[in-house]
Amino acid sequence: MPSPVMATIIPLEQPPRRRKTAALDTLAALVADDMAAVNQLIIQRMESRVAMIPQLAGHLIAAGGKRMRPVLTLAAARLCGYQGQRHIKLASCVEFIHTATLLHDDVVDDSTMRRGSPSANALFGNEASVLVGDFLFSRAFEMMVEDGSIDVLRILSHASAVIAEGEVLQLTTQGDSTTSEQAYLEVVRAKTAELFAAACRIGAVVAGRPSSEEEALRTFGLNLGIAFQIVDDILDYTADQENLGKTVGDDFREGKVTLPVILAIHRGSEAERAFWKRTLDDSEQRDGDLAHAQDLLRRHNTLRDALERAQHYACIARDALGLFGEHPVKQALLDIVNFTVEREF
Amino acid sequence: MPSPVMATIIPLEQPPRRRKTAALDTLAALVADDMAAVNQLIIQRMESRVAMIPQLAGHLIAAGGKRMRPVLTLAAARLCGYQGQRHIKLASCVEFIHTATLLHDDVVDDSTMRRGSPSANALFGNEASVLVGDFLFSRAFEMMVEDGSIDVLRILSHASAVIAEGEVLQLTTQGDSTTSEQAYLEVVRAKTAELFAAACRIGAVVAGRPSSEEEALRTFGLNLGIAFQIVDDILDYTADQENLGKTVGDDFREGKVTLPVILAIHRGSEAERAFWKRTLDDSEQRDGDLAHAQDLLRRHNTLRDALERAQHYACIARDALGLFGEHPVKQALLDIVNFTVEREF
Numbered sequence: 145m146p147s148p149v150m151a152t153i154i155p156l157e158q159p160p161r162r163r164k165t166a167a168l169d170t171l172a173a174l175v176a177d178d179m180a181a182v183n184q185l186i187i188q189r190m191e192s193r194v195a196m197i198p199q200l201a202g203h204l205i206a207a208g209g210k211r212m213r214p215v216l217t218l219a220a221a222r223l224c225g226y227q228g229q230r231h232i233k234l235a236s237c238v239e240f241i242h243t244a245t246l247l248h249d250d251v252v253d254d255s256t257m258r259r260g261s262p263s264a265n266a267l268f269g270n271e272a273s274v275l276v277g278d279f280l281f282s283r284a285f286e287m288m289v290e291d292g293s294i295d296v297l298r299i300l301s302h303a304s305a306v307i308a309e310g311e312v313l314q315l316t317t318q319g320d321s322t323t324s325e326q327a328y329l330e331v332v333r334a335k336t337a338e339l340f341a342a343a344c345r346i347g348a349v350v351a352g353r354p355s356s357e358e359e360a361l362r363t364f365g366l367n368l369g370i371a372f373q374i375v376d377d378i379l380d381y382t383a384d385q386e387n388l389g390k391t392v393g394d395d396f397r398e399g400k401v402t403l404p405v406i407l408a409i410h411r412g413s414e415a416e417r418a419f420w421k422r423t424l425d426d427s428e429q430r431d432g433d434l435a436h437a438q439d440l441l442r443r444h445n446t447l448r449d450a451l452e453r454a455q456h457y458a459c460i461a462r463d464a465l466g467l468f469g470e471h472p473v474k475q476a477l478l479d480i481v482n483f484t485v486e487r488e489f
Numbered sequence: 490m491p492s493p494v495m496a497t498i499i500p501l502e503q504p505p506r507r508r509k510t511a512a513l514d515t516l517a518a519l520v521a522d523d524m525a526a527v528n529q530l531i532i533q534r535m536e537s538r539v540a541m542i543p544q545l546a547g548h549l550i551a552a553g554g555k556r557m558r559p560v561l562t563l564a565a566a567r568l569c570g571y572q573g574q575r576h577i578k579l580a581s582c583v584e585f586i587h588t589a590t591l592l593h594d595d596v597v598d599d600s601t602m603r604r605g606s607p608s609a610n611a612l613f614g615n616e617a618s619v620l621v622g623d624f625l626f627s628r629a630f631e632m633m634v635e636d637g638s639i640d641v642l643r644i645l646s647h648a649s650a651v652i653a654e655g656e657v658l659q660l661t662t663q664g665d666s667t668t669s670e671q672a673y674l675e676v677v678r679a680k681t682a683e684l685f686a687a688a689c690r691i692g693a694v695v696a697g698r699p700s701s702e703e704e705a706l707r708t709f710g711l712n713l714g715i716a717f718q719i720v721d722d723i724l725d726y727t728a729d730q731e732n733l734g735k736t737v738g739d740d741f742r743e744g745k746v747t748l749p750v751i752l753a754i755h756r757g758s759e760a761e762r763a764f765w766k767r768t769l770d771d772s773e774q775r776d777g778d779l780a781h782a783q784d785l786l787r788r789h790n791t792l793r794d795a796l797e798r799a800q801h802y803a804c805i806a807r808d809a810l811g812l813f814g815e816h817p818v819k820q821a822l823l824d825i826v827n828f829t830v831e832r833e834f
Contacts, residue, residue, distance in 0.1 A: 194658045248623060251596075252616040271597040271660055274619055278593060279653035281623070285630055285646035289639060297642065298634045304627035311620045313539045 167483035168210060171476035175218040181232045182214050186239060189283055200268045200276045204243055204258070212372075212480075213343045214239040220347020220361050223473045230350050233291050237300065238343045240284035245307055245339075247277035252311065253398055257391055295349050303342035310334025319399040319427065321420045325406050329370070336376075337369030344368075360464050364477070367461035372484045374454040377402035378447050381438055383488060393434045399424040403453065405437075407446035416440060451485065458485045512828035513555060516821035520563040526577045527559050531584060534628055545613045545621045549588055549603070557717075557825075558688045559584040565692020565706050568818045575695050578636055582645065583688045585629035590652055590684075592622035597656065598743055602736055640694050648687035655679025664744040664772065666765045670751050674715070681721075682714030689713075705809050709822070712806035717829045719799040722747035723792050726783055728833060738779045744769045748798065750782075752791035761785060796830065803830045 172179060190201040214235035221231035249255070250263045251270045257263055265273040281304070288297050314331045317323040344365030348358040380395040381404060395402055401424060409420050422428045423437065441447050458481050468474050517524060535546040559580035566576035594600070595608045596615045602608055610618040626649070633642050659676045662668040689710030693703040725740040726749060740747055746769060754765050767773045768782065786792050803826050813819050 192654055192657075194654050194661065196657055196661055197654065245623075248619050251619055270615075272657065274593050274596055275653055275656045275660065278590075278626070279650060279657065281626065282646055282649035282653055285642070286650055289643045289646050292639060294634060294637060294639065297630070301627055301630035301634050305624060305631055308620055308624035308627055309537055309539050309542065312537075312541050312617060312624065315616055315620065316539065316541055 167476070167479035168212075171215060171219055171473070171480055172211075174473055174476055175215060175222060178218045178222075178232060178235070179211070179215065181229075182218070182235045182239070185232060185236045189236065189240075189287060190280065192279070196268065196272060197276055197279055200247075200264050200272055201243065201280060203261075203267065204246060204264050205239075211239065213242050213339060216340065216343045216365060217347050219473050219477060220344045220365075221350050222347075223361075223468055223471055223477070224348050224351035224353045224357060226347070226351035228350070230291055230293075231347065233287055234296060234346050234350060235343075237284040237287050237291075238339070238346075240280045240287070241300065241304060241307075242339060244277040244281040244284070245311070245335075247273045247280070249311070251277075252315070253394075255394070293349065296346050299342050299346055299349065303338045306334045306338045310336075310338070314400075317401055319401075319425050321401055321405075321409055321417070321424045323401040323406060325403065325410075328401065328403055328406055332370055332373045333366070336373040337366045340369030340372065341366035356467065360467050363464040364461050367457040367464065368481055368484060371454040371457040371461065371481070374403055374450055374457070375485055375487065378404055378450050378454075379488070381441055382447060396423070396434055396437055397429065399427055403450040404441045404446045407449055408440050408444045411444040411446070412440065454485050458482075512821070512824035513557075513560075516560060516564055516818070516825055517556075519818055519821055520560060520567060523563045523567075523577060523580070524556070524560065526574075527563070527580045527584070530577060530581045534581065534585075534632060535625065537624070541613065541617060542621055542624055545592075545609050545617055546588065546625060548606075548612065549591060549609050550584075556584065558587050558684060561685065561688045561710060561713075562692050564818050564822060565689045565710075566695050567692075568706075568813055568816055568822070569693050569696035569698045569702060571692070571696035573695070575636055575638075576692065578632055579641060579691050579695060580688075582629040582632050582636075583684070583691075585625045585632070586645065586649060586652075587684060589622040589626040589629070590656070590680075592618045592625070594656070596622075597660070598739075600739070638694065641691050644687050644691055644694065648683045651679045651683045655681075655683070659745075662746055664746075664770050666746055666750075666754055666762070666769045668746040668751060670748065673746065673748055673751055677715055677718045678711070681718040682711045685714030685717065686711035701812065705812050708809040709806050712802040712809065713826055713829060716799040716802040716806065716826070719748055719795055719802070720830055720832065723749055723795050723799075724833070726786055727792060741768070741779055741782055742774065744772055748795040749786045749791045752794055753785050753789045756789040756791070757785065799830050803827075 186205060187198075187202070190198050190205070192198060217235040217238050218231055246258065247264055250258055250265045251273050254265075254270075255263045256266045264276075268276075284300070285297075288300060310331050310333070313327075314335060317327055317331060341362045342365070344361040345358055348361045377395065377400075380392065380402070383392055396405075405420065405424070409417055412420070419433075419436065419440070423433050461481050462478055465474055465477060531550060532543075532547070535543050535550070537543060562580040562583050563576055591603065592609055595603055595610045596618050599610075600608045601611045609621075613621075629645070630642075633645060655676050655678070658672075659680060662672055662676060686707045687710070689706040690703055693706045722740065722745075725737065725747070728737055741750075750765065750769070754762055757765070764778075764781065764785070768778050806826050807823055810819055810822060
């Protein structure tokens, strides 16, 4: 019988349910060899004498996903003219940190689906998800130590602390329909954008580029990440279930107060606010409530306006790349920004 | 109103329920000034704009406990003649890592009590415990990066990965009454002893001592940690509830297959093995089962013999200090070994 690790297949091709992925495909093609090396290293470094670790980690990693974060590290390093191999290990660290946060997220949200498959906690239990997340997180730091750059360690340890802080902040805004747009943005910046920013920034660090380029890539990643999360929150109300790879309406059912909802609350009547309070704050949800919520978002144009907010951050991300000269990777990164705000999943 | 952080009181004195703490008190007195600085730094560095983080972390840290791990780092540094201040920050990192694992442990075990108080997950919810654990863990790495020693980062990132691996391994042995003594020892070494070893070892690293002393302190910590955990597992069946600060019989109720039980299973009749299988593997527990389990442990002398096993590791720990000359801290560390195998809580 093959070992659990050998049985883990990490698909480089996106599964067929993905559409409109031309931008992702172009960037992925530019760093395809590097990404193959990352995938190999990921399999190798999630190995453990405790069989459940590669089984559980492999389940999540094999499920695919866009792998945007490690691709960003690889692309940023290439854009900065980096010729070595260190970016492979660091991109793997970024994916391990991301995977660890996904495992813990699913426990916190008590999710049953992730990327169109049963979530790890649904299959292996919350206990294992917590602990394997801890393992992947620790393993990421071990690998950074092997790399030896104290700058990279500083960037990623700080990002990890900010992510955890953002997740706790999100927990305190959950079920609170008085959450402000500013508080929402702070959660998004911390829980999502900070790792995008760090993933891009370490591409410049590993290439030994001046701090202006490091800062440009950080700005690119941060704003791309904010745009990405806002669109994610829009899609939770609008996506085609099959494309999304998770259940539409999850955020609503969990009482998450996201941008489309915040705008609808601000623009709504007293009766509408009572509806949001009942469904989100008091978790009293009945048949038809999700459809009514979707209707309110449409009626107040908050999905369209949330997307405009996302476009704002996308513009900042695009401009941040201005100081880099012409480069196929630069064009592909700009396309990724467009993809992020145009995607349907 | 004072901020949540200011309201957090971290007692330096042990609470009155502790007895037989002379050995701990002597060591604590030798590093009292350092430990006061550690406590101050802990309060300072668990600060966050997200109020729930210092509230939850403060709850656990204020609850006390023996603080053995940071004390070991401070003591090891002093034993190695270290005169600087870096050990303060590193001892705080060790306590943050330990606190993070406790928070995640309580979620995994679904505990309701910790150190005689309601556990953090019982008060704040599992979600918050997972995320604040992640925060403390990340914060520990940020602080190590500030310290700047790649050796310390290597030791503690490796220890963290081993701890997580050990916790997953424990999960797979739980409810499996065929667990071998060897598998039990591997769990104990990974989940408990590795951090004791790392805590002691970095005292030598920070002092820039030769690798022989680093290795001696690692050996001391590792074997002290194994002895400590074996005794912990004995006390779960024998302790005076009030002194223990947790519920007697927790391990039994959770189906944990610890050393006293493993020995009783090996020495027991078929009928007794059926009893252990029903209660631990199948989680079918009835009134009187805990008392019967305790009776079986006594009848087969497995509590006494488990303590003898612990004594074996205690001896190795004591001998490891042999290469250090006379020093009040050395004597206090030897006393701690004695305390560990003689304690009633």
